[in-house]
Structures are given as structure tokens and as C-alpha cells.
Amino acid sequence: xxxxxxxxERMLLGDGTEPFNAVIPFRLRGVFSxxxxxxxxxxxxxxxxWLRALIQHDDKxxxxxxxxxLTVSIPIRLVNRKSEDDWQVESKKEWHSTFDYQTKxxxxxxxxxxxKSQICYLYSIIAYVMVAxxxxxxxxx
Numbered sequence: 001x002x003x004x005x006x007x008x009e010r011m012l013l014g015d016g017t018e019p020f021n022a023v024i025p026f027r028l029r030g031v032f033s034x035x036x037x038x039x040x041x042x043x044x045x046x047x048x049x050w051l052r053a054l055i056q057h058d059d060k061x062x063x064x065x066x067x068x069x070l071t072v073s074i075p076i077r078l079v080n081r082k083s084e085d086d087w088q089v090e091s092k093k094e095w096h097s098t099f100d101y102q103t104k105x106x107x108x109x110x111x112x113x114x115x116k117s118q119i120c121y122l123y124s125i126i127a128y129v130m131v132a133x134x135x136x137x138x139x140x141x
Contacts, residue, residue, distance in 0.1 A: 017098065021094060021099075034076065037111065044074075052068070052071050074108060
């Protein structure tokens with residue numbers, strides 16, 4: 001799959017140096033292994049091409065969505081849970097973080113993992129260009 005970014009998507013991308021992110025927090029209770037989470041994310045990427053897409057520029061500096069032949073896994077950042085407010089701290093941090101859109105998918109996860117508690121917080125951080133897409137493309141499980 002390869003297609004040019006639409007006008008609105010190019011506006012949101014800009015020069016790629018300013019973040020325009022949407023944070024979608026959710027909480028799952030239970031015991032999860034990193035392998036299980038990676039597997040679940042890989043299944044989502046199989047179903048939704050936008051979760052595999054990168055942005056490449058052609059020789060005229062026009063940005064294109066491009067899905068590589070080899071899927072680049074959704075990055076997972078693990079944070080040890082310290083307090084009830086960790087999700088707010090991590091959300092703010094992710095709001096201000098840019099995406100490496102040329103080499104990594106336009107989504108990343110932050111996993112806030114408790115020590116004694118069996119509550120695991122999983123955060124999905126969706127990039128600026130994904131915001132312009134209809135939500136049902138990436139949230140249709």
C-alpha cells in the first residue's frame with residue numbers, strides 16, 4: 001500500500017518536528033506478559049494496515065504513506081508504576097514526544113506495570129497523521 005498524504009494529513013505532519021498526538025488511555029486488569037502484548041499488537045497490525053504504515057518522502061519531498069514488506073513492530077515502553085497519577089505523567093510526556101515516522105509505526109504503547117498489584121495499565125499513543133483518519137480504521141477490533 002502506498003498513497004500520498006491528503007492535504008489535512010500534510011498539514012498535521014508539517015515538517016515533522018512538532019508533535020500532534022492523540023493519547024488513548026485504557027486500563028486492563030490482569031497479569032500480562034510482554035510476549036502476550038506483543039502478540040496482540042502484531043495481530044492488530046495484521047488487521048489494520050494503517051498501524052503498519054510509515055511516512056516516506058519522494059524526490060520532490062512529497063510525503064507518502066507506505067506499508068513496508070516487513071512489518072515494523074509497535075514499540076512498547078515499559079514504566080514501573082509508582083502512583084495512581086503515573087498515567088497522567090506519561091500522557092503528558094507522550095503528548096510532547098514526536099514520532100520517528102520514517103522508521104517506526106504511527107502508534108506506540110506505554111505500559112505502566114504495577115509490582116504487587118495485578119492491575120496493568122496499557123496506553124496507546126496514536127500519531128498526528130492517524131488522527132486525521134476515521135477512528136473506526138484503527139479501533140475496529
